[in-house]
Amino acid sequence: MSVTAAQGFTAAGIAAGIKANGNPDLALVVNNGPSLAAAGVFTSNRVKAAPVHWSEQVLRGAAVSAVVLNSGGANACTGPKGFQDTHATAEKVAQVLGGDFNAGEIAVASTGLIGVLLPMDKLLPGIETAAAALSADGGEAAAIAIKTTDTVHKTATVSQGGWTVGGMAKGAGMLAPGLATMLVVITTDADLDSATLDKALRAATRTTFDRVDSDGCMSTNDTVLLLASGASGQVPAYEEFAEAVRKVCDDLARQLIGDAEGASKDIRIEVIGALTEDDAVEVGRSIARNNLLKCAIHGEDPNWGRVLSAIGTTQAAFDPDRLNVAINDVWVCRNGSVGDDRDLVSMKGREVRITADLSNGSESAVIWGNDLTAEYVHENSAYSS
Amino acid sequence: MSVTAAQGFTAAGIAAGIKANGNPDLALVVNNGPSLAAAGVFTSNRVKAAPVHWSEQVLRGAAVSAVVLNSGGANACTGPKGFQDTHATAEKVAQVLGGDFNAGEIAVASTGLIGVLLPMDKLLPGIETAAAALSADGGEAAAIAIKTTDTVHKTATVSQGGWTVGGMAKGAGMLAPGLATMLVVITTDADLDSATLDKALRAATRTTFDRVDSDGCMSTNDTVLLLASGASGQVPAYEEFAEAVRKVCDDLARQLIGDAEGASKDIRIEVIGALTEDDAVEVGRSIARNNLLKCAIHGEDPNWGRVLSAIGTTQAAFDPDRLNVAINDVWVCRNGSVGDDRDLVSMKGREVRITADLSNGSESAVIWGNDLTAEYVHENSAYSS
Known part of the structure; x- marks a missing residue:
């Protein structure tokens, strides 16, 4: 109402x-x-x-x-x-x-x-x-x-x-x-x-x-x-x-988020193990904004390397060799390297969950994002003209 | 050679x-x-x-x-x-x-x-x-x-x-x-x-x-x-x-830049009138990274409002009411508001020039970027799978 x-x-x-x-x-x-x-x-x-x-x-x-x-x-x-x-x-x-x-x-x-x-x-x-x-x-x-x-x-x-x-x-x-x-x-x-x-x-x-x-x-x-x-x-x-x-x-x-322009996926990014909540938010936003990762998720590709490259651009406190990443609860990256088999990840649903563990504390934050699609490009290249 | x-x-x-x-x-x-x-x-x-x-x-x-x-x-x-x-x-x-x-x-x-x-x-x-x-x-x-x-x-x-x-x-x-x-x-x-x-x-x-x-x-x-x-x-x-x-x-x-994935436009962003070169670079990067602007340029839409909204997210020194923006040399935004007729802007060529004048000094910088296209999304959603 x-x-x-x-x-x-x-x-x-x-x-x-x-x-x-x-x-x-x-x-x-x-x-x-x-x-x-x-x-x-x-x-x-x-x-x-x-x-x-x-x-x-x-x-x-x-x-x-x-x-x-x-x-x-x-x-x-x-x-x-x-x-x-x-x-x-x-x-x-x-x-x-x-x-x-x-x-x-x-x-x-x-x-x-x-x-x-x-x-x-x-x-x-x-x-x-x-x-x-x-x-x-x-x-x-x-x-x-x-x-x-x-x-x-x-x-x-x-x-x-x-x-x-x-x-x-x-x-x-x-x-x-x-x-x-x-x-x-x-x-x-x-x-x-x-x-x-x-x-x-x-x-x-x-x-x-x-x-x-x-x-x-x-x-x-x-x-x-x-x-x-x-x-x-x-x-x-x-x-x-x-x-x-x-x-x-x-x-x-x-x-x-569920109605974002052109989006086909809602991405829930949870950053855990952060030293501070600010660190968790900074890392979450960096992941949410990474165009290459957004494209990968659109393609239902559990491309965790793009998650790590996004984390690496932040000022948050972490050791690259202790980073863990799960996509839809499969820990595809452990200790900054190859983890569980990425073929175990199913990304068919609208919601995709990314968990990034900085292994450096007990603070956390959740950021919501979307995938990047051809529809987003179309909608925003034609919007005012 | x-x-x-x-x-x-x-x-x-x-x-x-x-x-x-x-x-x-x-x-x-x-x-x-x-x-x-x-x-x-x-x-x-x-x-x-x-x-x-x-x-x-x-x-x-x-x-x-x-x-x-x-x-x-x-x-x-x-x-x-x-x-x-x-x-x-x-x-x-x-x-x-x-x-x-x-x-x-x-x-x-x-x-x-x-x-x-x-x-x-x-x-x-x-x-x-x-x-x-x-x-x-x-x-x-x-x-x-x-x-x-x-x-x-x-x-x-x-x-x-x-x-x-x-x-x-x-x-x-x-x-x-x-x-x-x-x-x-x-x-x-x-x-x-x-x-x-x-x-x-x-x-x-x-x-x-x-x-x-x-x-x-x-x-x-x-x-x-x-x-x-x-x-x-x-x-x-x-x-x-x-x-x-x-x-x-x-x-x-x-x-x-000329061979960037899926790009159809090379965007030359020149920031002038900045107090410091760092300010000019920060503003130029913010413009270059703005997905909505990148889409607009793909659609050959001289959407200067998206340039201003990108400038507004920076920490650079400027007064919003003194910002000027030219697209392909047409000053479509003057003093933070509507400037010359946007229909005068032709964006047919591969290269698009954006000039952002902060009216706040004499430093400048040039950043090169690309538009955002459906081809970029396609190439990067299919890359590893």
């Missing part, structure tokens, strides 16, 4: 005409309170889209009454005009919703092609249409409206103890650490302040969205928002709430 | 049966002196192949009398047995060449699949065949014998003032900085000591092979050797000699 699973939220998703093909392209999520507490995490790319600059500013106020999201255009690298357009979008939402709404509490998120101005003549009227369509079961429509090359919409919900955390996500390409390319809105009816939401959201994204690496490409528009209405009247214990947020993020992150 | 263009060298390339398809797979290059001065640069991958460990040791002695190279197997991640095989290979060359030759002065290089032991029952007899075939015009055959997925063999020569620098290279995949994946042997008949050779070789590789990035994947086997026979009796000035070595390296590096 997406962003309207939690009490206190309404949402809508409509076609404003931003996309040439007429598909839904505008989503509105409204927090009807009583609380407007919120937290946000944004791309670490230094080239940030106008809506990211805007929403970072909004989040400093720690209150978010609504989020407006569009697909069909990223509004990134669009200069002062792009920022003005984002501002005008928030103003329009405040005006249409009326009452106590003001633009400074309205977050904006955009996704699509970089370097193109949004068609404001379509977007602004679309906000009126979306506002008129707001409903307590509009979460699904909102999730559909933020899709770009996504083949399916992504939602997740956890309910317990009288409160709920629910969310929606989009993202299929430009998926890489810090954050994966995506827009995510998570809502809850728990009654928690913004500082608590921020702590729970950062803890959750650090081990979920930040550990997805589909194609090594970091977006200009990544946005993850967590909004709390307090409408359930429940005040969950922090650990319980944080775990619920983590579960929703993890579920959505897995759905992003 | 490859490695035999310079006086004092003989070479051979033969089929030893290491490759299943019967193609040439063993090369031998012999320095007949009077000098045996030599220098070498090796992969910075921490997972190094047995022949890299061996040859690094040989180079510490600063004298190299011969180089034996095989394709058809990388002898990487092969444990103690792999190192014994490399040692046995050098011993065999010393024994077959006889006289003053000793294994400690014989460099070994291998290329091919990682994690497989070499067929020594074929390689060792092959050394006898190769030694019998040594000739002063064997450079071409040697260059052919080190090919793996290369579609053409690569040689380059510079002659001036009575002395010559010539070389051969192989490499088509796993091409990335520090060094590009490849084997390179360069010879000269200039009479220079090993320290001078080392200085000239490091200066040359730093701005040539180290600035090639075909697929972001760093090999376990990269080896670049420079051997001087002194046979010309000429002692060139350092600057002249260094420039000749740089020219040969640059020529070979361009040939590597």
Whole structure:
């Protein structure tokens, strides 16, 4: 039920005409309170889209009454005009919703092609249409409206103890650490302040969205928002709430990987035996980003040599002669050399598990990646033209 | 004329049966002196192949009398047995060449699949065949014998003032900085000591092979050797000699990019206006490695937004609002935003030029890369299986 699973939220998703093909392209999520507490995490790319600059500013106020999201255009690298357009979008939402709404509490998120101005003549009227369509079961429509090359919409919900955390996500390409390319809105009816939401959201994204690496490409528009209405009247214990947020993020992150552009395999890379968690993450990302390995996995080839050559490019602490690698639980590399018979490895399924043991400690991390396919090349060589 | 263009060298390339398809797979290059001065640069991958460990040791002695190279197997991640095989290979060359030759002065290089032991029952007899075939015009055959997925063999020569620098290279995949994946042997008949050779070789590789990035994947086997026979009796000035070595390296590096696996475009990325050369190189590499941009260029799509998103992931000093990007000399991005009409960009040719202006200084660097194609995926998903 997406962003309207939690009490206190309404949402809508409509076609404003931003996309040439007429598909839904505008989503509105409204927090009807009583609380407007919120937290946000944004791309670490230094080239940030106008809506990211805007929403970072909004989040400093720690209150978010609504989020407006569009697909069909990223509004990134669009200069002062792009920022003005984002501002005008928030103003329009405040005006249409009326009452106590003001633009400074309205977050904006955009996704699509970089370097193109949004068609404001379509977007602004679309906000009126979306506002008129707001409903307590509009979460699904909102999730559909933020899709770009996504083949399916992504939602997740956890309910317990009288409160709920629910969310929606989009993202299929430009998926890489810090954050994966995506827009995510998570809502809850728990009654928690913004500082608590921020702590729970950062803890959750650090081990979920930040550990997805589909194609090594970091977006200009990544946005993850967590909004709390307090409408359930429940005040969950922090650990319980944080775990619920983590579960929703993890579920959505897995759905992003499962729908990555052109991918035929989801690759679960678990690095174990690391001296530090940072070492484990660095090694996992290096493996996830290795184009040659991604091709090998596409070809169902348990080419562990490419895993070792990827590990060898990192600064992590390890001895090359003590590295072990398993593919789908067959230890094809032991002590940096030939291990069990690679013909024992079956790679027919969609999920491929790589375990890299650095034999140098007890820390670990899991990174999710994808294979590299001709379809990925096709989709991304034809995307804007 | 490859490695035999310079006086004092003989070479051979033969089929030893290491490759299943019967193609040439063993090369031998012999320095007949009077000098045996030599220098070498090796992969910075921490997972190094047995022949890299061996040859690094040989180079510490600063004298190299011969180089034996095989394709058809990388002898990487092969444990103690792999190192014994490399040692046995050098011993065999010393024994077959006889006289003053000793294994400690014989460099070994291998290329091919990682994690497989070499067929020594074929390689060792092959050394006898190769030694019998040594000739002063064997450079071409040697260059052919080190090919793996290369579609053409690569040689380059510079002659001036009575002395010559010539070389051969192989490499088509796993091409990335520090060094590009490849084997390179360069010879000269200039009479220079090993320290001078080392200085000239490091200066040359730093701005040539180290600035090639075909697929972001760093090999376990990269080896670049420079051997001087002194046979010309000429002692060139350092600057002249260094420039000749740089020219040969640059020529070979361009040939590597031009023959990269599956590539349909060579991408010349020039970063200008950088505060430091390191910044320029970091930005250039980030652009060269961006899979989405590589796909866009394959599709002849001047998608400058992907250039900016790649620049944004670096630590280089710049202001996002002052970035300018030209594709084939059309400034499609000015001041971090939309610039000249992207329809003015023609990308029909094999070479595509990207200029990224950080507007933050006067340093620059050129990185060469390739596009990403379905053929690259195909070639590398089927390579070992």
